[in-house]
Amino acid sequence: MAKIRLFIDHPLAPGQPVPLDAAQAHYLSGVMRQKPGDVVSVFNGRDGEWSARIEQLAKRGGSLLAGARSAPQQDPPDLWLLFAPIKKARTDFIVEKAAELGCARILPVQTEFTNSERIRQDRLQAHAVEAAEQCGGTFVPQVADLAPLPRLLAGWDPARRILWADESLAGPAETLAGLPAGPWAILIGPEGGFSPAERAKLSDLPFVTRLSLGPRILRADTAAVAAIALWQAALGDWRGGGQQRIA
Amino acid sequence: MAKIRLFIDHPLAPGQPVPLDAAQAHYLSGVMRQKPGDVVSVFNGRDGEWSARIEQLAKRGGSLLAGARSAPQQDPPDLWLLFAPIKKARTDFIVEKAAELGCARILPVQTEFTNSERIRQDRLQAHAVEAAEQCGGTFVPQVADLAPLPRLLAGWDPARRILWADESLAGPAETLAGLPAGPWAILIGPEGGFSPAERAKLSDLPFVTRLSLGPRILRADTAAVAAIALWQAALGDWRGGGQQRIA
Numbered sequence: 093m094a095k096i097r098l099f100i101d102h103p104l105a106p107g108q109p110v111p112l113d114a115a116q117a118h119y120l121s122g123v124m125r126q127k128p129g130d131v132v133s134v135f136n137g138r139d140g141e142w143s144a145r146i147e148q149l150a151k152r153g154g155s156l157l158a159g160a161r162s163a164p165q166q167d168p169p170d171l172w173l174l175f176a177p178i179k180k181a182r183t184d185f186i187v188e189k190a191a192e193l194g195c196a197r198i199l200p201v202q203t204e205f206t207n208s209e210r211i212r213q214d215r216l217q218a219h220a221v222e223a224a225e226q227c228g229g230t231f232v233p234q235v236a237d238l239a240p241l242p243r244l245l246a247g248w249d250p251a252r253r254i255l256w257a258d259e260s261l262a263g264p265a266e267t268l269a270g271l272p273a274g275p276w277a278i279l280i281g282p283e284g285g286f287s288p289a290e291r292a293k294l295s296d297l298p299f300v301t302r303l304s305l306g307p308r309i310l311r312a313d314t315a316a317v318a319a320i321a322l323w324q325a326a327l328g329d330w331r332g333g334g335q336q337r338i339a
Numbered sequence: 340m341a342k343i344r345l346f347i348d349h350p351l352a353p354g355q356p357v358p359l360d361a362a363q364a365h366y367l368s369g370v371m372r373q374k375p376g377d378v379v380s381v382f383n384g385r386d387g388e389w390s391a392r393i394e395q396l397a398k399r400g401g402s403l404l405a406g407a408r409s410a411p412q413q414d415p416p417d418l419w420l421l422f423a424p425i426k427k428a429r430t431d432f433i434v435e436k437a438a439e440l441g442c443a444r445i446l447p448v449q450t451e452f453t454n455s456e457r458i459r460q461d462r463l464q465a466h467a468v469e470a471a472e473q474c475g476g477t478f479v480p481q482v483a484d485l486a487p488l489p490r491l492l493a494g495w496d497p498a499r500r501i502l503w504a505d506e507s508l509a510g511p512a513e514t515l516a517g518l519p520a521g522p523w524a525i526l527i528g529p530e531g532g533f534s535p536a537e538r539a540k541l542s543d544l545p546f547v548t549r550l551s552l553g554p555r556i557l558r559a560d561t562a563a564v565a566a567i568a569l570w571q572a573a574l575g576d577w578r579g580g581g582q583q584r585i586a
Contacts, residue, residue, distance in 0.1 A: 189564075192555060193553075193555070228556045268572075269516075306441065306576060306577035307576055310440070311439060314436055314440065314564065317561065318568035322569065329554055330552065
């Protein structure tokens with residue numbers, strides 16, 4: 093019953109023809125049993141959501157015709173997620189959840205205790221696209237290539253504050269109320285945590301704030317979701333007015 | 340390098356012999372390559388964590404000898420999670436995350452739009468045990484059997500407030516600051532949300548507070564983790580003092 097939503101990296105405007113590649117055409121005809129004349133929703137990450145009529149569907153591709161805009165573009169707050177890749181399924185999960193919860197960019201970082209030397213950037217990007225398609229989003233966060241943490245920190249714009257989920261701060265967490273708004277990045281370490289050298293480096297940086305996520309040890313994927321939720325509620329677009337007391 | 344931690348539902352005291360079943364003995368010998376004389380950590384969910392020496396390991400079982408207590412018992416706050424089971428992997432995930440983030444009980448609920456008629460309670464309970472073993476916890480939340488939401492609500496103790504993650508409240512979320520402490524339950528709906536009748540019923544209950552989780556639609560598993568994190572930071576044992584500004 094959920095409507096079909098498709099991310100297509102192509103300009104969208106009324107009456108604009110939109111080409112489909114083979115995978116998109118197969119998804120619409122083979123998986124979703126759509127046929128020419130049916131109407132689906134498309135978005136390109138910048139122009140909101142549009143209704144589009146299927147014109148052609150073939151093995152090698154197809155085409156849509158964009159109709160009217162059905163929802164405005166909605167960008168997330170300027171929050172980045174930096175995380176050390178872990179096991180495949182949990183890394184996929186982190187990317188999916190960051191896209192759902194509203195991160196603007198996702199940056200896999202290589203730390204001293206990171207196991208993986210490589211990531212499949214294209215596969216992670218596809219997870220971010222799918223999360224936006226499934227969850228009604230009109231924005232898809234860009235997933236960067238794996239970069240060493242020291243290189244990222246060396247070129248860091250100090251105007252973007254870093255919220256470091258520091259697993260050694262095993263204590264009660266703060267609500268984050270009182271921290272300044274503006275661009276932020278959340279930093280989540282690998283399973284083994286950060287090395288002493290990395291900890292010393294991070295502690296020296298004036299734009300880093302440490303965050304504890306409570307007295308229990310969290311897996312990296314849990315810590316990522318929890319930290320993003322707390323940030324969104326305190327400094328992002330979850331702020332204000334949504335809690336309602338009944339009766 | 341992480342120490343071996345085993346949940347064993349047996350009394351623990353200094354010098355107490357602790358029996359192992361076949362699965363536990365296989366895990367220690369076959370998977371973790373332990374042998375008699377090696378020392379592991381055990382917990383039973385009520386007496387903290389204990390070091391224990393392996394005495395015997397065989398195909399059909401084995402035994403440990405409890406030594407000294409290595410960590411105190413740490414119970415989570417009195418927070419329950421009520422959720423409508425979804426696809427298998429995501430249901431497993433919700434149970435794992437609820438155990439990690441600190442819920443006292445996990446109650447799968449059947450709603451009008453819930454697909455599953457049954458759950459594997461034993462499998463879900465095993466996920467909660469594994470999460471505690473992996474994450475250094477000494478408490479394992481009990482996973483209840485699937486129960487219809489109307490029956491749960493009919494017998495509900497009004498002293499336990501319900502925080503209802505209401506997907507129709509698509510707006511900014513509140514920080515939850517200002518809500519009273521005490522026993523709570525978080526309620527997460529199925530993929531299709533709650534039915535109009537369920538919504539009306541929930542809205543009528545004086546102990547229900549609605550919570551919005553921001554402007555984007557979240558999957559049920561994401562909503563569960565986000566709501567628990569927000570509750571823990573505002574009303575649970577993540578409160579106060581953990582955020583530290585560096586420099």
